[in-house]
Amino acid sequence: MNRLHPRRTLALLLGPGVVFLLFFFAAPLLFVLIESLRVPDTGVTLSRYGEVITDDQFAAVYLRTLRIALIVTPLAVLLSYPSAYLLSRLPHGRKSILMSLVILPLMTSPVARTYAWIVMLGRQGIVNKTIQALGIASEPVRMMYTEGAIIVGLLQLFLPIMVLTLVSAMENVPEEVEEAALSLGSSRFDAFFRVIVPLSFEGLIMGVTLVFTGCITAYVTPAILGGSRVLTLSTLMRQEALVLMNWEAATVIAVIMVVTTLILYNGLRLFRPREA
Amino acid sequence: MAYVELQSVTAGYVAHDPVLRDFSLRVERGELLSLLGPSGCGKTTTLRTIAGFLLAQEGRVVVNGRDYTRLPPNKRNIGIVFQTYALFPHLSVFDNVAYGLRRRRVSRQEISTRVAGALELVSLTGLEERLPAHLSGGQRQRVALARAIVIEPDLLLLDEPLSNLDAKLRDEMRGELARLQKQLGITMIYVTHDQVEALSLSSRIVVMNQGVIEQSDTPQAIFERPATPFVAHFMGFDNALSGTCREILGDRAVVEVSGHRFECRALPGGKELSAGEAVRLLFRPVDVRFVGADGADRLNTLPVRMEFSNYQGTSTLCGLVSGDQRLTAVVDGAVPPADGDLHVQIEPGAILLDTVTYESVGGKDG
Amino acid sequence: MRRPLLPAVILALVFLFLIGPFLVIVVSSFSGTASMSFPPEGFSGRWYAKVFGIEMFRTTFMVSLKAGLAATVTALVLGIPVAYVITRHTFRGKGVVELFFASPAIVPGLVIGFALLRFFVYLSGLPVITGLYLGHTAILFPYTVRVVSASLRNFDPAVEEAAVSLGSTRLHGFFAVVFPNIRSGIAAAFILAFITSFNNVPISLFLTGPGVATLPIQMLIYMEYYFDPTISALSSIIIVLTVVIVQAAERLLGITRYM
Numbered sequence: 095m096n097r098l099h100p101r102r103t104l105a106l107l108l109g110p111g112v113v114f115l116l117f118f119f120a121a122p123l124l125f126v127l128i129e130s131l132r133v134p135d136t137g138v139t140l141s142r143y144g145e146v147i148t149d150d151q152f153a154a155v156y157l158r159t160l161r162i163a164l165i166v167t168p169l170a171v172l173l174s175y176p177s178a179y180l181l182s183r184l185p186h187g188r189k190s191i192l193m194s195l196v197i198l199p200l201m202t203s204p205v206a207r208t209y210a211w212i213v214m215l216g217r218q219g220i221v222n223k224t225i226q227a228l229g230i231a232s233e234p235v236r237m238m239y240t241e242g243a244i245i246v247g248l249l250q251l252f253l254p255i256m257v258l259t260l261v262s263a264m265e266n267v268p269e270e271v272e273e274a275a276l277s278l279g280s281s282r283f284d285a286f287f288r289v290i291v292p293l294s295f296e297g298l299i300m301g302v303t304l305v306f307t308g309c310i311t312a313y314v315t316p317a318i319l320g321g322s323r324v325l326t327l328s329t330l331m332r333q334e335a336l337v338l339m340n341w342e343a344a345t346v347i348a349v350i351m352v353v354t355t356l357i358l359y360n361g362l363r364l365f366r367p368r369e370a
Numbered sequence: 371m372a373y374v375e376l377q378s379v380t381a382g383y384v385a386h387d388p389v390l391r392d393f394s395l396r397v398e399r400g401e402l403l404s405l406l407g408p409s410g411c412g413k414t415t416t417l418r419t420i421a422g423f424l425l426a427q428e429g430r431v432v433v434n435g436r437d438y439t440r441l442p443p444n445k446r447n448i449g450i451v452f453q454t455y456a457l458f459p460h461l462s463v464f465d466n467v468a469y470g471l472r473r474r475r476v477s478r479q480e481i482s483t484r485v486a487g488a489l490e491l492v493s494l495t496g497l498e499e500r501l502p503a504h505l506s507g508g509q510r511q512r513v514a515l516a517r518a519i520v521i522e523p524d525l526l527l528l529d530e531p532l533s534n535l536d537a538k539l540r541d542e543m544r545g546e547l548a549r550l551q552k553q554l555g556i557t558m559i560y561v562t563h564d565q566v567e568a569l570s571l572s573s574r575i576v577v578m579n580q581g582v583i584e585q586s587d588t589p590q591a592i593f594e595r596p597a598t599p600f601v602a603h604f605m606g607f608d609n610a611l612s613g614t615c616r617e618i619l620g621d622r623a624v625v626e627v628s629g630h631r632f633e634c635r636a637l638p639g640g641k642e643l644s645a646g647e648a649v650r651l652l653f654r655p656v657d658v659r660f661v662g663a664d665g666a667d668r669l670n671t672l673p674v675r676m677e678f679s680n681y682q683g684t685s686t687l688c689g690l691v692s693g694d695q696r697l698t699a700v701v702d703g704a705v706p707p708a709d710g711d712l713h714v715q716i717e718p719g720a721i722l723l724d725t726v727t728y729e730s731v732g733g734k735d736g
Numbered sequence: 737m738r739r740p741l742l743p744a745v746i747l748a749l750v751f752l753f754l755i756g757p758f759l760v761i762v763v764s765s766f767s768g769t770a771s772m773s774f775p776p777e778g779f780s781g782r783w784y785a786k787v788f789g790i791e792m793f794r795t796t797f798m799v800s801l802k803a804g805l806a807a808t809v810t811a812l813v814l815g816i817p818v819a820y821v822i823t824r825h826t827f828r829g830k831g832v833v834e835l836f837f838a839s840p841a842i843v844p845g846l847v848i849g850f851a852l853l854r855f856f857v858y859l860s861g862l863p864v865i866t867g868l869y870l871g872h873t874a875i876l877f878p879y880t881v882r883v884v885s886a887s888l889r890n891f892d893p894a895v896e897e898a899a900v901s902l903g904s905t906r907l908h909g910f911f912a913v914v915f916p917n918i919r920s921g922i923a924a925a926f927i928l929a930f931i932t933s934f935n936n937v938p939i940s941l942f943l944t945g946p947g948v949a950t951l952p953i954q955m956l957i958y959m960e961y962y963f964d965p966t967i968s969a970l971s972s973i974i975i976v977l978t979v980v981i982v983q984a985a986e987r988l989l990g991i992t993r994y995m
Contacts, residue, residue, distance in 0.1 A: 103906075104825065107817035108833065111877065114814055119840055119848065119874040122855035126847075129854070176743035177750045192751075194986035197995060199754055202978045203935045205952045206971030209959070210757035213764050213968065218773030220760055250754060257750075258995055270456035273423055276443040277450040278521060279473030282740050284444075288469075292460045311844035313938045314952075318959070328846050332941065335850055345854075348847040355844065 130345040146346045152330070156350075159326045162241060162316075163309035166248045170256040170305050171298065173249075178260035179290060183269070193261070200254045204314035211247050211319055212238065243319040244326065248309050255308065256301040263297025264290060296366055303362040307355040327351050371435065372396035373557055374420065374525060379429035381419045388427060389415040390581045402551050402558045404568035406604070407578035413561045416578070417527050420559065422446050434524050444473075449518030449556075453530040455510045457502040463489070463513050464498035470521035488520035491550065508539045515547075519554065526558045532567060544570060565605060569593060577601045599652065599724050607652040607722055609697040611672075615647045623723055625649055628693045632670050634721035643725065650724040655687070657720035658699035661713045671715045679705050690714065758975050765968035772963060783969035793970065796954040803865065803950065804933035807872035808880075811929055812922065815880035820910070822881070823888040841878035845938030848875060853942040864945040871939045876929040883928060883994045887921020888914070924989045927981065 131138050146152050181189055181196075199207055214220055215237040222234045237243055267290055275285035291298075316326040322333065327347060335344035374397035382388030389412045397403050405413035418424040420431060422443035431438040438446055449470075458466050467485045476484070489495050492512035502510055511531065518526055528547075532540045548571055551558055562568050568575050569589040576586045577600070585597040596602035613627035618636060623643060625632045632651060636643060643649070661671060674697070677689040688699040690712075699714060760774060768778020787793060815837075822834055840848065849871065856867045891914065899909035915922075940950045949957070959967055985991040 104821055104827065107821045111814040111818045111837065111881075112833075114810075115836065115840070115874060115877060118852065118870045120836075122851035123843065123848070125855055126851040173746060173750050173753075177747040180743045180747050190986055190990065190992065193992040194982050195751065195755060197992055198758065198979065198982065200995075201931055201935075201982050202758070203952055203955075203971070203974045204937055205955045205959075205967075206761070206974045207757070209955075209967050209971050210761040213761050213772060213774060214757055216772055218771060220774040223774060250757065253750060253754060258992070268454060268456060270452045270454055271458060273421075273443070274450065274452060274456040274458070274517075275469070276423075277421060277446070277448060278470030278517070279444050279447075280469075281442070281444050284473070289458060293458075307842075311846065313846050313941075314956075317956070328844065328938075331846060331850070335853075335942070341854065344850060348844075348850055351844050352847055355842070359842070 126345050127349060130342075130349050142342055142346050143350070146343055146350070151325075152347070155325045155327060155330045158241065158324070159310055159328075162244055162248065162326065163306050165245055166252060166309050167302055167306045169245075169249055170253050171302065173253060174256035174260050174301070175291075175298075178257050178264055178294075179286065181257065182261045182264035182267075193258075196254050196257050198254075199250050204251070205318070207250070208247055208315050208318040211243065211250075215243055215246070215319075238319065239321045239323045241320070241324055244316045244324065247315040247319045248312060251312065251315060252305040252308055255304050259297050259301035259304065260294060263294035263300075267293045299362055299365050303359060306362070307358050310355060310358070311351060327354075371432065373399035373401075373434060374559070375430070375432040376416070376419070376426075377430040377432065379419060379426045379431065381415055381424050381426045381429075383415075383424070385427065388581075390419070392429070393581065393583075394429075395576065395583070397557060397559060399557055400555050402548075402560060402571060402573045404560045404562060404572040404575045405578055406562055406565060406568040406575050407584075408563055408604075410580075411578040412581040413563075413578050414529060415581075417529055417559065417561050420525070421448055421450055421527055447521065447524050449521055449523030449526045451511075451514045451518050451526070451528045451531045453533060455502075455514040455534075457510055457513055457517075459502050461501075462498065463494065463500050463502070463505070466502065466513055467517045467520050469517065474521065484520055485516075488516040491519070491553075492516045492546070507535055508543065511535060511539075511543060515550070519550070519556065523556065526556045528558060528560045530562055531560075533562075533564075540567075547571060577604060596722060602652050602722050602724070606654050608655055609651075609653050609658070610724070611651045611692075611695055611697065613649055613651060615643055615645055615649050617645050618643060622718070623649075625651060625723070627651065627672065628695070630672050632716075632721070633718045634670075634723050635718065636723060643723070647725060651716075652722040652724050653716050653720050655698045655700040657716055658690075658697065658701070659715050659717075660699070660701065660705075661715045668715060670718060670721075671713045674712050674714050676705075676712060761968050762972045762975065765965055765972040767965045767968070770964040772965065772968075776965075783965040784973075786966050787970045787973070790958075790966075792949075792954050792958075793951065796949045796951045799865070799868075799948060800934050800951040803868050803872055804930050806869050807876055807933050808926055808929040810869075810873045811876035811880045812884075812925060815877055815925075816884050816922070818877075819881050819884035819888055820914075823885050824893060837881045838878045840875045845875065845936070846941070849939040849942035852939070856943070864943065864948040868940065868943045868948070868950070871943045872933045872936065875936070875939055876933060879929045879932055880925045883925035884918065884921055886994055887918040887924075890921075891917050920989045921994070924985065924991050924994045927985050927989075927991065928994065931978070931981070 130142060131140070133139050133141060181192060184192065212219075216222070217234040217236070221237065225231050225235065271293070272285050272289055275289045276282070280288060311328060313328040313332065316324070316329050317332070320326060320329060322329070325333065328351070331344050331347040331351065334340045334347060374395070376393060376395040379390055379393045380388045381390045381393075393412070393416070395416065405416055407413050415424065419426055420433075420438075422438065422441060426439055429439075433446070433448070458469065461469065464485055467488055468481050471481045471484060485498075486495070489498065492515050494509060494512050494516065497505070497509065502513065505513065511534075514531070531547075532543055535543060544567060560568070560571060569592070572589055574586065575589055575592045577584045577592065579600050585592060585601045587597075592601065593605055596605050596607065611627050613625040613632065616624045616626050616631075618624075621636050622633055623636045625634060634651060661668065672692050674690040674692045677691050679689070680687040685700050685702055686705050688701065688705060690697050690699060697714075764772065764774055764776050765783055766779050766781065767776030767783070768780045769776070771777065818833075818837055822830065852867065852871045856862050895917075896909050896913055899913040900906060904912060935952060936950070937952050937956070940953050944950060944953050955967060955970065982991065
């Protein structure tokens with residue numbers, strides 16, 4: 095088949111896309127990376143990184159961003175595993191309907207989705223009204239512009255990703271394998287942990303990677319639910335770039351963000367089971 | 371009470387349209403029972419109901435005197451060999467076989483002895499550390515078998531276990547299964563759609579069709595004396611000649627086919643038959659014999675014309691026409707010359723009588 | 737066999753959590769007053785009237801629509817040949833090519849937007865809308881390439897070879913035999929890519945300028961100044977449209993398979 099397509103044809107098919115991305119994706123990123131290392135008169139240096147990293151505010155924001163990701167990811171795993179298990183075992187028609195509902199938060203405009211949480215979590219919102227009616231609190235509790243609000247918003251955004259990844263992993267576990275475990279004496283609960291979980295582990299790692307890195311780079315959710323009071327890496331970067339017009343700092347934060355996600359990406363890959 | 375009993379069981383996948391309705395089955399201890407039938411006949415539903423993957427909507431499932439009807443599958447102590455083997459892909463051969471023993475909290479030492487024993491039984495010693503992906507089809511089949519028998523189940527269920535193997539391996543495994551059954555004396559229920567498999571393995575065969583038992587008997591009886599047209603068809607009675615019943619002589623019937631006189635056994639199960647009734651003669655292609663022209667006035671013969679013959683090595687398949695009726699014959703070796711008058715003869719004992727009315731009520735083989 | 741209860745309860749809660757906020761926002765958009773309390777006081781449709789009355793929403797909607805369509809079509813036209821090569825050929829460096837076309841989805845959008853902003857400043861004179869179009873196109877490649885690849889993988893290459901053996905050129909074979917059979921994959925890619933562009937904030941945040949904004953950016957700007965159910969109404973419209981599109985796409989194309 096390769097012989098039917100000479101190299102020239104391959105180049106012709108790939109060329110336009112490659113050139114486009116080189117120009118309008120790779121080059122700008124490379125440019126920013128170089129700029130972050132270049133200081134006029136001193137040449138190439140890491141001094142800018144030193145300045146940003148030693149800044150107290152940056153350190154606090156960086157840790158907060160990691161903390162949020164560390165809370166959202168396990169919550170997403172806990173809620174997704176049983177949900178994905180049930181969804182993967184449904185007949186095709188019903189599964190399709192439910193899956194198209196699951197992906198709704200992913201497909202809806204992030205502004206509209208996050209705005210819904212303002213209505214939910216505001217002083218007059220449904221959550222405050224409910225806890226006051228139940229007598230849990232007498233005064234409205236401030237929930238907007240907190241880490242908790244960001245966590246809730248990100249969880250809604252990333253649960254679908256975790257569910258989707260796990261459902262497709264579990265669809266590859268034949269029902270008979272589970273039945274074999276039952277026939278050999280496992281309870282359903284036991285079979286779930288001994289058979290379903292190990293066999294969907296690769297999907298789990300995939301989902302964890304997507305959700306964790308997603309939490310670190312998400313912008314709209316922390317921007318609306320955290321505001322300028324509770325900054326994360328991305329909202330901090332936006333503030334430096336567009337409000338304070340400190341492009342040097344923004345550039346450094348951008349590079350740190352990319353490096354962090356790349357480390358996570360490759361670090362989590364080590365947990366992937368080796369090909370049998 | 372039999373060792374395994376299904377008593378008036380109703381079961382299926384959708385509540386309003388069960389596959390089995392008021393279905394009863396008895397299996398004696400030590401039996402190797404085959405459930406034989408085409409896909410959709412209810413054999414797998416029966417198996418899944420016994421295994422506990424399907425709950426009977428009505429009726430009872432009893433094994434070894436214990437009521438299993440509501441018991442979850444993991445409490446049943448039934449070994450299952452799945453059609454796809456359903457090995458645990460993430461576990462080694464050893465861990466696959468040890469799985470059921472660990473669930474039963476068997477001591478480490480005993481596990482290693484019993485797993486070793488089971489693997490020896492299926493000739494897999496030495497492959498303990500392999501993952502299923504690194505085994506051949508036949509080896510996977512053996513692991514599945516070892517995994518199911520190592521728990522010393524009260525009952526072993528096999529769901530078309532040989533259907534994913536090639537022809538040669540299938541013969542080999544069949545022999546092995548028979549040996550194991552004899553050696554271990556486990557009660558087995560074996561689901562298959564392959565009559566050769568059922569005939570060669572079973573102590574008893576239950577032929578099923580559309581959720582109903584058509585016949586339950588020894589392999590020999592099923593093969594030689596099918597009780598219904600469905601079983602006959604399934605057992606290779608591919609020829610059907612239409613005729614008219616002329617008289618009944620005790621357990622024999624005389625039938626006229628296109629002016630030729632045929633004698634055969636009367637209807638099975640002592641069913642009534644009267645002279646003048648339209649009937650069909652069912653017989654296997656291998657039971658058709660060519661006789662010389664001088665045999666024309668012998669008993670049970672029919673003049674035929676050869677339409678085609680297909681040489682198949684050890685035998686030859688002949689397409690024959692007699693008047694407006696067609697039949698096929700499978701003969702050993704040479705075929706008589708195609709020109710001139712040909713006559714075929716079918717022994718009375720090889721013919722099965724089928725009333726046309728009976729067929730339209732009971733036969734569902736269409 | 738009985739289904740266990742606990743997973744079912746968790747699944748129900750997950751659905752409540754995922755879908756509930758959308759229902760709340762739709763209800764609150766019919767509020768009779770400007771306060772954002774829930775349940776809303778009174779009932780009116782005036783916030784919807786207000787949405788359509790605000791000119792900036794109309795113009796930015798058109799910007800989002802045009803930029804989204806242009807970017808989607810470009811990313812499809814350039815992405816389909818890439819998907820074809822990736823699924824039908826083995827060559828050295830194929831893994832690198834695949835990673836390259838997936839990377840705009842891996843690098844944080846905010847970083848891409850910022851890098852493009854700094855880059856385009858050097859290409860001064862580039863109209864804002866052009867920068868927006870180029871940036872959106874770049875981030876849509878991963879979607880078009882991945883989805884079209886998935887549907888090409890499900891289409892037997894032998895069919896195409898049959899066409900060539902019967903006298904088609906490779907190019908004609910593609911349009912006569914392959915294309916009609918991957919149409920639903922291409923449609924799914926189109927919908928996913930367009931929605932991605934239409935919803936995008938991180939790229940647009942940096943690539944919009946005075947007078948040129950996309951609808952999500954305009955909504956964020958509005959929210960900084962006003963706090964009334966107007967955004968609820970606009971969000972409700974967007975949510976309902978999304979539900980309709982996603983349901984139709986799932987029914988007709990099985991879009992969740994491609995995600």
